[in-house]
Amino acid sequence: MTTNISPTSIVVEVLRDDNYDDWSACMKSYMLAHDLWDLIEPADHQEGNSKAWIKKNAAALHAIQVSCSPHILSTIRSIIRPKDAWDTLANSQQQQSQGSGPVSNEMNGPLQALYRYAYKGDWDATKDYLSRYPEAIRATIEPYGETALHVAACAGNLKVVEELVNLMSEEDLEIKDYEGNTALSSAATAGITKMAKCLVSKNQNLVTFVNELKRSPLDEACLSNSKDMALYLYSVTPFTFLCQDNGIHGSNFLQCAIGAQMLDIAFDFLHRYPNMTTTMDDADKWNALFALSKMPEIFPSGNRLGLWQQWIYSCIPIEPIATGGDHFRIYMPDQNLSGSENITLQVSSKLHGFAINLLTFLGEQEHTHTYDIS
Incomplete structure (x- = not known):
């Protein structure tokens, strides 16, 4: 045996x-x-x-x-x-x-040690490794072709990301993994805004990179449902980038934002560029209207609410997003209402106003995060 x-x-x-x-x-x-x-x-x-x-x-x-x-x-x-x-x-x-010989890029080679240190957030071990193999800071690690910065960003290890960024050049930060993602896209997926700010402060061009699926870091933030990250990246992503190439990047972003129900961000962008409503993306040939049509639940008419639920829903005050001082209001009086219907509307309006004041008195406020997007 x-x-x-x-x-x-x-x-x-x-x-x-x-x-x-x-x-x-x-x-x-x-x-x-x-x-x-x-x-x-x-x-x-x-x-x-x-x-x-x-x-x-x-x-x-x-x-x-x-x-x-x-x-x-x-x-x-x-x-x-x-x-x-x-x-x-x-x-x-x-x-x-003694640091002799080149660093290996084999699946189980020395770079796997660097991968583990970056993934675990062990900066001391990462720093010691890079002191012996300085060229490894920009090496891609199998099996996904990521750098140590990609790994640390995806794992959400802010300390390691900040230290690595200090040691890397602007060109190093633009290295893409096998899926075409920069480290900023990894940070956007992780949803740690401070990490993204660290990367963008070193290289502003990172916000305009797109991966093999034609998604930008802003798209990744929306897809990951990271509202703070999306707000920040929306504030630093140039509108010229979103509108270039017939607006395909802007269309992709709008559909991602609508899908994540970040409608305030989508509304602000559409207020600036109304033509983006019907601009098609490059892959599926969809637009923002198609995306909205697939989500009836975000509209009052698409929700199966009771009478009182519908009334309370209509009383919740919603502050419009700031759009650089350009405010607009649409008023369309209905000329077909009879006198009794007008009286009913006036009473309903008084009750509606009372409900809004009551909700305000009870402290029903929407908490928002503000970024400069002008």
């Missing part, structure tokens, strides 16, 4: 490029407990030919092999003596600690 040795029964984690000290300590303890350490540090420097010695040699070598990650195993696969394998791994670790 063949006995399968699991690496978890030997070491806590298989050997990578960032955990040699822990790995070697666990491996030595295992070797000592199983009477295999003399294969690594033989007392008399004599090799045996007995069947028992050959079996111990194979056991020690196998324990080392199954405790290595695949890309490290490839460096010792042809070695037949456990001591030679041990020494090879120790020498390789020493070279890495």
Whole structure:
């Protein structure tokens, strides 16, 4: 019967490029407990030919092999003596600690350590890694082609993002992952506005980047239902960008904003550029009107509300969004009402006004965040 040795029964984690000290300590303890350490540090420097010695040699070598990650195993696969394998791994670790050799971009290579540090928000470990491999700050990491900045932004690690931005050039911030996203798009998805401000303050051009799906960071913020992020990015995204290329970017943004029910932002943009109401996007050939037609629930007529619910709904005061001083009001008197209907309307109007005053007195206020979008 063949006995399968699991690496978890030997070491806590298989050997990578960032955990040699822990790995070697666990491996030595295992070797000592199983009477295999003399294969690594033989007392008399004599090799045996007995069947028992050959079996111990194979056991020690196998324990080392199954405790290595695949890309490290490839460096010792042809070695037949456990001591030679041990020494090879120790020498390789020493070279890495001295910062020699280029950083690897393999799936399980050294860049995976940087990925973990950035993802966990461990800035001290990230800084130490980059001090040894400075070029890794702009390297793309498999399998998604992200930089450490992408990873930290997507994970919401503000401290790491701020520190990395300080070390990177404007061009570094424009690096895209395999889906065409910059780090700002990752930050927009995470919904941390302070992170986005940090990135935009270093490179304003980031707000006009679009990914392979033709979505901008502003679109990503709407799709992630991050209202504060969307308000901020709307305030810094140039309207010239939203209107260029026949308005396809503006159409995409409007549909994303309507889908997220950020109707105040959509209304402000349409007040400035009314033609965007019917401007088609580039992919599905839809526009803002189509998006609204798919959401009847956002209109009073599309909701199945009772009589009192409808009346209370109509009494809730809604402050119009500021649009640079351009206010407008539409009044269309109905000339077909009879006298009794007009009296009924006047009474209803008085009750409506009373309800609004009551709601105001009770403190029914809408909390909003204000950004300069002029």
